[in-house]
Amino acid sequence: MVPRLSKGDVDRCVWARFIDQIKSYYKDDHQVEIKPNYILFKVICQPILPFEGHKFLSFSSNISGRVAEEVEMEDYVNTVRSHARAIFGSRIHGWNEMHDSWWHYPLDEVKESIKSYEQLDEPDTAIKDPNVPWFVVWDIPAKGKGLLARFDIPKGTRILCEKPLLTVKSMPSSELEPVVAAKLKALPRESQRQFLSLHNNFKRKHPFSGIVKTNALPCGSSSPVGGIYPNICLINHSCVPNSHNNWNDDTEHETIYAIRPIKMGEEITIPYGPGGRLEQRQSFLKESFGFTCTCSGCNLISAPDELMVSETRRERIENLDKAIGDPFAMFLRPSDTLLNCRELLQALDEEYNGHTGALDARAYYDAFQVCAAHGDQARASVFAERSYQARVICEGEESPETQRMKALALRPKDHASFGLLSMTWKLKRQTVPTGLDAMKFEKWLFRERD
Numbered sequence: 001m002v003p004r005l006s007k008g009d010v011d012r013c014v015w016a017r018f019i020d021q022i023k024s025y026y027k028d029d030h031q032v033e034i035k036p037n038y039i040l041f042k043v044i045c046q047p048i049l050p051f052e053g054h055k056f057l058s059f060s061s062n063i064s065g066r067v068a069e070e071v072e073m074e075d076y077v078n079t080v081r082s083h084a085r086a087i088f089g090s091r092i093h094g095w096n097e098m099h100d101s102w103w104h105y106p107l108d109e110v111k112e113s114i115k116s117y118e119q120l121d122e123p124d125t126a127i128k129d130p131n132v133p134w135f136v137v138w139d140i141p142a143k144g145k146g147l148l149a150r151f152d153i154p155k156g157t158r159i160l161c162e163k164p165l166l167t168v169k170s171m172p173s174s175e176l177e178p179v180v181a182a183k184l185k186a187l188p189r190e191s192q193r194q195f196l197s198l199h200n201n202f203k204r205k206h207p208f209s210g211i212v213k214t215n216a217l218p219c220g221s222s223s224p225v226g227g228i229y230p231n232i233c234l235i236n237h238s239c240v241p242n243s244h245n246n247w248n249d250d251t252e253h254e255t256i257y258a259i260r261p262i263k264m265g266e267e268i269t270i271p272y273g274p275g276g277r278l279e280q281r282q283s284f285l286k287e288s289f290g291f292t293c294t295c296s297g298c299n300l301i302s303a304p305d306e307l308m309v310s311e312t313r314r315e316r317i318e319n320l321d322k323a324i325g326d327p328f329a330m331f332l333r334p335s336d337t338l339l340n341c342r343e344l345l346q347a348l349d350e351e352y353n354g355h356t357g358a359l360d361a362r363a364y365y366d367a368f369q370v371c372a373a374h375g376d377q378a379r380a381s382v383f384a385e386r387s388y389q390a391r392v393i394c395e396g397e398e399s400p401e402t403q404r405m406k407a408l409a410l411r412p413k414d415h416a417s418f419g420l421l422s423m424t425w426k427l428k429r430q431t432v433p434t435g436l437d438a439m440k441f442e443k444w445l446f447r448e449r450d
């Protein structure tokens with residue numbers, strides 16, 4: 001590694017990403033052992049990768065003269081080097097004494113640094129400077145640019161909040177081109193530069209509208225208006241994202257919140273579309289954004305059993321969503337609709353490993369509506385409170401939808417659908433039972449029969 005890495009947070013973040021990739025690449029290799037502070041390759045010369053990148057100088061070591069072992073060792077060296085090159089580029093140098101290329105660092109210095117791998121430095125206890133962003137812009141293989149977490153990011157953290165460089169209504173590319181050109185002309189130079197530096201999957205005929213089509217995020221879930229942002233538009237998509245994007249109508253900002261803890265060096269990802277099964281997702285992303293998704297959810301193609309479980313679950317999620325949205329069922333069989341909400345929440349929890357983002361918030365709001373429509377303020381207030389908690393995580397306290405849920409938790413009666421279908425479940429808000437254990441409370445909440 002020339003020059004060696006610093007202790008600064010960008011180098012630490014990128015090294016953490018590299019170490020994670022190596023761990024995951026060799027997860028089933030018994031010759032690669034994860035020690036508390038480094039990765040040990042149990043082959044000739046025992047090369048080591050420390051968890052602290054600033055200590056690392058060199059990976060491989062001397063030639064032993066034993067051909068079979070050297071070939072095995074070469075394999076590891078080549079693989080580790082190609083992962084490192086993909087991340088650190090020209091900072092990674094090869095050396096081979098047989099071809100007269102030599103160690104960059106004196107051997108003593110290398111040995112000394114390897115000794116220091118055993119003991120981690122004192123942890124950095126400095127509080128994060130609020131002016132330093134949570135992310136680093138980096139090249140992500142097969143995806144172009146992307147954002148990496150510069151630090152460990154706790155769940156519920158606001159990672160980014162940006163005003164759009166410009167907004168445009170959806171329209172055919174030929175009509176959009178002059179509209180975007182005019183808006184672009186009116187922008188300050190720096191904003192023009194930021195817009196023009198964004199990725200474009202549809203370059204040929206309509207360069208400006210191509211940038212819009214590749215990058216625009218809707219300003220609101222069903223809004224025909226899309227916004228273009230300098231940093232948010234560098235965030236890549238994942239079908240199992242770790243962050244949530246939301247348009248705040250009051251402040252006219254797009255925000256990005258972490259919906260689960262994100263480790264330093266991990267890529268920050270959002271969902272570009274509504275989800276669904278693999279084929280639907282892939283064709284939506286191709287059609288709307290012009291790319292083939294290579295996220296971990298889509299890579300399940302190489303793990304057919306897991307993929308089948310995920311596909312079946314996503315189909316179930318789709319069917320439950322439809323059943324919950326059926327107004328006749330909500331009128332005639334509200335208990336079934338409520339149980340469907342419960343099953344949906346469980347399926348979402350399994351599919352997204354407990355980090356569902358706004359999907360949970362929506363499902364709880366559905367359950368709220370069923371109870372409110374039949375006059376049950378007690379259950380409605382609990383569901384609104386849960387929806388509120390979920391919204392806080394993915395949109396923050398200041399989002400209008402979060403505030404709406406908070407108000408409904410206090411006064412479910414204020415909802416337009418209150419008592420609209422019947423008052424057969426009539427209950428006051430104050431009658432929420434206390435003293436039940438968690439299981440019994442859930443049974444009460446979803447009106448589950450024994």
Ligand SMILES: C[S@@+](CC[C@H](N)C(=O)[O-])C[C@H]1O[C@@H](n2cnc3c(N)ncnc32)[C@H](O)[C@@H]1O
Binds near residue numbers: 199215
């Ligand atoms: C809004 S841009 C994101 C930033 C972009 N990677 C860049 O280099 O500027 C969207 C483009 O990024 C790439 N991309 C985003 N998510 C991806 C994914 N999951 N798999 C493959 N490519 C992806 C695609 O080229 C897509 O059209």
